[in-house]
Amino acid sequence: TTTSSTTSASTTTVTETTTTSATTTSTTSFTTTTxxxxxxxxxxxxxxxxxxxTSTTTFTT
Structure with missing residues (x-):
């Protein structure tokens, strides 16, 4: 009797990329009273x- 077994390994890689951007706007107003x-x-x-x-998640198997 011959028994043969095959084991398969599975690897999952998770990659998360987060990008943050900030923009600042300055508004100046002048008021003159006489x-x-x-x-x-x-x-x-x-x-x-x-x-x-912005967040991006990538699964690689």
Whole structure:
């Protein structure tokens, strides 16, 4: 009696890639007010940050 067995090994590789990008936008506005002999200038700055994240997962067997 001859018994033959074959064992097969399986390897799975998981690769995850994450990409993050950020963009900052600066907006500055000036307001000038004149009252008789007084001139007042006010400045306002607004910062807006947008963040984008992309994740990719790859399975290799």
């Amino acid at each position: 009252d008789t002999s007084t001139t007042t200038t006010s400045e306002s700055t607004t910062l807006t940050t947008t963040t984008s994240t």
